[in-house]
Amino acid sequence: xxxxxxxxxxxxxxxxxxxxxxxxxxxxxxxxxxxxxxxxxxxxxxxxxxxxxxxxxxxxxxxxxxxxxxxxxxxxxxxxxxxxxxxxxxxxxxxxxxxxxxxxxxxxxxxxxxxxxxxxxxxxxxxxxxxxxxxxxxxxxxxxxxxxxxxxxxxxxxxxxxxxxxxxxxxxxxxxxxxxxxxxxxxxxxxxxxxxxxxxxxxxxxxxxxxxxxxxxxxxxxxxxxxxxxxxxxxxxxxxxxxxxxxxxxxxxxxxxxxxxxxxxxxxxxxxxxxxxxxxxxxxxxxxxxxxxxxxxxxxxxxxxxxxxxxxxxxxxxxxxxxxxxxxxxxxxxxxxxxxxxxxxxxxxxxxxxxxxxxxxxxxxxxxxxxxxxxxxxxxxxxxxxxxxxxxxxxxxxxxxxxxxxxxxxxxxxxxxxxxxxxxxxxxxxxxxxxxxxxxxxxxxxxxxxxxxxxxxxxxxxxxxxxxxxxxxxxxxxxxxxxxxxxxxxxxxxxxxxxxxxxxx
Amino acid sequence: xxxxxxxxxxxxxxxxxxxxxxxxxxxxxxxxxxxxxxxxxxxxxxxxxxxxxxxxxxxxxxxxxxxxxxxxxxxxxxxxxxxxxxxxxxxxxxxxxxxxxxxxxxxxxxxxxxxxxxxxxxxxxxxxxxxxxxxxxxxxxxxxxxxxxxxxxxx
Numbered sequence: 001x002x003x004x005x006x007x008x009x010x011x012x013x014x015x016x017x018x019x020x021x022x023x024x025x026x027x028x029x030x031x032x033x034x035x036x037x038x039x040x041x042x043x044x045x046x047x048x049x050x051x052x053x054x055x056x057x058x059x060x061x062x063x064x065x066x067x068x069x070x071x072x073x074x075x076x077x078x079x080x081x082x083x084x085x086x087x088x089x090x091x092x093x094x095x096x097x098x099x100x101x102x103x104x105x106x107x108x109x110x111x112x113x114x115x116x117x118x119x120x121x122x123x124x125x126x127x128x129x130x131x132x133x134x135x136x137x138x139x140x141x142x143x144x145x146x147x148x149x150x151x152x153x154x155x156x157x158x159x160x161x162x163x164x165x166x167x168x169x170x171x172x173x174x175x176x177x178x179x180x181x182x183x184x185x186x187x188x189x190x191x192x193x194x195x196x197x198x199x200x201x202x203x204x205x206x207x208x209x210x211x212x213x214x215x216x217x218x219x220x221x222x223x224x225x226x227x228x229x230x231x232x233x234x235x236x237x238x239x240x241x242x243x244x245x246x247x248x249x250x251x252x253x254x255x256x257x258x259x260x261x262x263x264x265x266x267x268x269x270x271x272x273x274x275x276x277x278x279x280x281x282x283x284x285x286x287x288x289x290x291x292x293x294x295x296x297x298x299x300x301x302x303x304x305x306x307x308x309x310x311x312x313x314x315x316x317x318x319x320x321x322x323x324x325x326x327x328x329x330x331x332x333x334x335x336x337x338x339x340x341x342x343x344x345x346x347x348x349x350x351x352x353x354x355x356x357x358x359x360x361x362x363x364x365x366x367x368x369x370x371x372x373x374x375x376x377x378x379x380x381x382x383x384x385x386x387x388x389x390x391x392x393x394x395x396x397x398x399x400x401x402x403x404x405x406x407x408x409x410x411x412x413x414x415x416x417x418x419x420x421x422x423x424x425x426x427x428x429x430x431x432x433x434x435x436x437x438x439x440x441x442x443x444x445x446x447x448x449x450x451x452x453x454x455x456x457x458x459x460x461x462x463x464x465x466x467x468x469x470x471x472x473x474x475x476x477x478x479x480x481x482x483x484x485x486x487x488x489x490x491x492x493x494x495x496x497x498x499x500x501x502x503x504x505x
Numbered sequence: 506x507x508x509x510x511x512x513x514x515x516x517x518x519x520x521x522x523x524x525x526x527x528x529x530x531x532x533x534x535x536x537x538x539x540x541x542x543x544x545x546x547x548x549x550x551x552x553x554x555x556x557x558x559x560x561x562x563x564x565x566x567x568x569x570x571x572x573x574x575x576x577x578x579x580x581x582x583x584x585x586x587x588x589x590x591x592x593x594x595x596x597x598x599x600x601x602x603x604x605x606x607x608x609x610x611x612x613x614x615x616x617x618x619x620x621x622x623x624x625x626x627x628x629x630x631x632x633x634x635x636x637x638x639x640x641x642x643x644x645x646x647x648x649x650x651x652x653x654x655x656x657x658x659x660x
Contacts, residue, residue: 023529027508062651064513065525430506436567441506446653 009089010075011050015059021067022046028059028068033426033438056419058428090349101349104422104432106249106341106386106408109353113341114360114493115392119502121483123470130472132463138473139459141171141403143240144309145333146377163333164309166220166239168403169198170459171474172393174451175384175407176222176244176313178206180257180266180278181345181422182411183439185447186431189414191215192448197455202405203229205244205255205280207269213237222313223300225254226280228270232303240308240334241300243293245284246315248342248359248385250351255280261425261434294330301331309333316340316362316385317355321369328370328379336405337362339385343408345432346423359385360399364497367400367479376479390461399497400479413450414442506652511571512558514649518638519559557624559635560646571646571655574599574620574635585615590632597659598637606631 015036024044029037036052037059039045053070060068077088090101123129130137144165151159174190181204188211194201195218202220207229212219221238223230225245235241246252257266257278267274287293293312300310311334312327314320324335339359344352363383370376383396384405393404408418415429422432430441462474471477485502486494494501513525520528560573580599583591590605591612601612601621608630613621624633638644647657 021526023513023525025509025513025529027510027513030507030509062508062510064510064649437507440567440569441652443652443654 009051009092010077011053011073013053013055014050014071014073015048015053016069016071017046017048018065018067019045021065023065025064027062027064031058031062031428031441033058033428033433033435034421034424054419054421055417056421056428057417061415102346102423103349103352103420104343104345104347104424105418105420106343107352108420111341111358113386114358114489114497115386115388115395117486117488117493118360118395118497118499119485119487120391120394120398120465120469121485122468127470129470130467132460132467135467135472137463137466138475139170139462141168141474142166143168143311143334143380143382143403145379148377164240164307166200166309167198168200170455170462171397171403172387172455172458173199173220173382173403173405174201174410175342175405176202176204176220176242176247177345177407177411178204178222178228179209179269180204180206180261180434181255182432183427183430183434183442184209184265185439185442185444186411186414187212188444189442189447189451190410191219192444193410193451193455194218196448196452199455200239202242203238206257206266206278207271208234208237209265209269220311223296224280225282225284226278228272228278228280231271235300235303236305236308238308241304241310242334242336243284243296243300243310243312243332245287245293245312246317246338247313247344248315248338248340248356249344250347251315251317251340251356252282253348253351254282256346258425263434266434290326290330293327297331311336311379311382313338313382313384315342316357316359318357320357320362321365324366324381325369325373325375328375332379334380334382334402335366336382336384337366337401338405339383342385343411344422359383359387359396361493361496363396363401364399364481364499368498371400371479390458391465393458394462394465394477395484397474398477398480398484399499400481402478409454410451413454414447506654507562507564507569508651509562510649510651511560511646511655512562514645515558515560515635518641518645557622557633559622559633561620561622571650572618572620573646574637575618576635576637581615581617582612582621585611587611598639599634600636601632601634603629603631603633608632 026039029039034052034054036049038047040047055070077085142165145163147160153159174194179187190201191212195215200218200220203222205222205224205228216237217239219238220240220242222242222244259275259277262275270278272278297310312332313336316337316339327335340356380402382403383401387393387404387406396404411431414431416431425433427433430439469483481499484499486499487502517523517525517528560571562571576597576599587609588605588607590602593599612632621632621634624631643657647655
C-alpha cells in the first residue's frame with residue numbers, strides 16, 4: 001500500500017461495538033476476510049480498522065450478543081452536488097493506483113426504476129377475480145420456438161412437429177453465474193434448487209463441473225466468447241444452450257478470471273491450465289454479423305442433434321430491438337435480454353454505472369418489434385437484470401417477456417448483502433470466492449432450501465395477483481400490456497413501454 | 506467455518522443463568538483458567554474468557570470441526586474409569602459424575618476422540634465432557650450453529 005499521504009480515502013463505514021455486551025469470543029475476528037477486525041490481547045478488547053470495512057455485515061450476523069452495528073462513517077467531504085463523495089474517492093483511488101476501478105453487483109446509481117412507475121390491474125364487478133386457493137392457476141412456461149399454427153389428424157392427435165422446449169414450473173430461472181465467479185457451493189445451491197423446483201439454473205461461461213451433470217435436465221449451459229469448458233458432452237448435458245454475447249452489467253466487455261483463482265476445480269471445469277488467467281474476449285472472434293451468429297447457432301443445434309433449444313443472450317443496449325430481431329431470424333429459440341441493472345462479479349465501475357438501458361424499456365421494445373415483424377412466436381424472450389420481487393416479474397411478463405432470470409435475489413438467499421466487493425474474491429459469505437476457508441461458509445443444502453422458499457413464495461404471490469386480475473394462467477398475461485398502467489411517466493416513456501397512463505381506460 | 510459459536514453456545518447452556526452476557530461477564534464459580542489456557546495454547550484457539558466449553562473446534566487449514574463426545578456404544582472411558590464416575594444412561598448418554606471423579610485422567614487417555622477435558626479451577630478438579638444438554642431437546646451447539654454444520658441424530 002502506498003504512503004498514506006498520497007492515498008487518503010476516508011473510511012466509508014464505521015463499526016460500532018457495544019463493549020459492555022462484547023464477550024470477546026472473537027467470532028467476528030475470525031469471520032472478517034477484509035482485515036477490518038482485530039483482537040487486542042493486551043487490553044482484552046476487539047478493535048476495528050474502519051477503513052477496511054466494506055459493510056458486508058458478516059460480523060453483525062455472526063455476533064452472538066448482537067453487539068456490533070456497522071454504520072455509515074460520519075466523515076464526509078464538503079457537500080457538493082457536482083462532486084459527490086464517491087467521485088472524489090474515485091479520483092483519489094485512480095491517482096494512487098492508475099487502473100480501472102472495479103466493482104461488483106448491479107448499477108446502484110439513481111436512475112429511474114420503471115417497475116416502480118407501473119401499476120398492475122385487478123378485476124372488480126364486471127369480470128370476476130379468481131381465488132387461486134380454490135381454482136387451478138397455471139404458471140407453467142415453455143421456453144423455445146413455437147409453431148405458427150397447430151394441425152391435428154383425423155383422430156384429434158397433434159400432427160404439427162413441435163420444436164424442442166424447456167419446461168419451467170414457474171417463469172423464473174436462476175441467472176448465469178459461472179463456477180469461478182461464484183463458488184462450488186453457491187453453484188451447487190442454484191443447481192439443487194432449480195432441480196427441486198423444476199425450473200432452470202445457468203452455468204454461466206465457466207463450464208459444468210462433472211459433479212453437476214446429474215442436474216443437467218434443469219441447467220442451461222452457456223457458450224461464451226472464451227468457450228470455457230465447451231465440449232460435445234457439455235452441450236448435451238444441459239437442457240438448453242445459451243450463446244452469451246453480452247452481459248447487462250458490462251455490455252461490450254469481456255471477462256477476466258485472475259489466474260490465482262484458477263485452481264484444480266476451475267481448471268478442470270473450464271478446461272484450461274491451472275493458474276492461467278481465464279480471459280473471455282469482448283466479442284466472439286467468430287461472430288461479426290448476424291450471419292456469423294447463425295452459423296454458431298446452427299453448429300450448436302447440430303452438436304445437440306436438434307434436441308435442445310439454442311438461445312442468445314445480449315445486454316440491453318440502445319438498438320436492442322433490431323439486434324433481437326436479427327437473433328430471432330438467425331434461428332435462436334430464445335433471446336435473453338439483460339438489463340443495465342443486472343449484477344456481475346466484476347465490472348469496470350464506469351461501465352456498470354453508465355452503459356446500457358433499463359430492462360423494462362428493452363423488453364417492451366423487443367416484444368413490440370418482434371410482434372410487428374410477425375416473428376414473436378419464433379423465439380421466447382427471457383428478461384434479466386433487476387427482477388427484485390414477484391410484481392416486477394409480473395410486470396416484465398406483461399411487457400412481453402416469457403420468463404425471467406434472477407441472479408442478485410438468488411444470491412441474497414445465500415447471505416449476499418450487496419456490499420459490491422465480489423471482485424475482491426474475499427466474499428465473507430462464501431459466494432464469490434474460491435478461498436477454501438470462505439467457501440465452506442455456504443451450506444448448499446441449507447441455502448437451496450431458502451432459495452426454494454423464495455421461489456415458492458414468489459409463485460404464490462404471482463398466483464394471487466393473477467387471480468386478482470381475473471386470469472388463470474400466466475400465458476394470458478404474457479405481453480398483455482392492457483393490464484399495466486404507468487404513473488409519473490412522460491408521454492415518451494409510456495409510448496416506449498406501450499402502456500396507458502394510470503386513470504386512462 | 507471456525508466461528509466457534511458452538512463453544513459459546515455450550516458455555517451459555519452450562520452457565521448458572523443461561524444468559525450470554527451473564528455467562529461470560531459474571532465470574533463463574535466453575536471457571537477453569539488453567540486447562541482452558543493450556544488448550545488455547547495447544548490448539549491455537551481463543552480461551553473463551555477462561556471458560557471451558559464441552560465441545561472444541563479443532564482446525565487443520567480449511568478443515569475445521571467441532572469435536573465433542575460421541576457417546577459411544579462401548580465407551581472406553583467408562584471401562585477406564587477407576588471409580589465408576591462414568592456411566593451410560595438408558596437413553597445412550599455417557600455421563601461423568603463430578604462428585605465421584607478423582608481426577609486420575611484415565612478416561613482422557615482412553616478416549617479415542619480426544620474430547621474429554623481436564624476441568625481444573627479454584628476448588629474444581631474433575632473430567633469434563635459433553636452431556637448432550639439434558640435440559641434441551643437438541644444440544645445448544647447444534648441450535649447455535651449458523652451454518653447447519655452440526656446435526657443432531659442417532660447413529
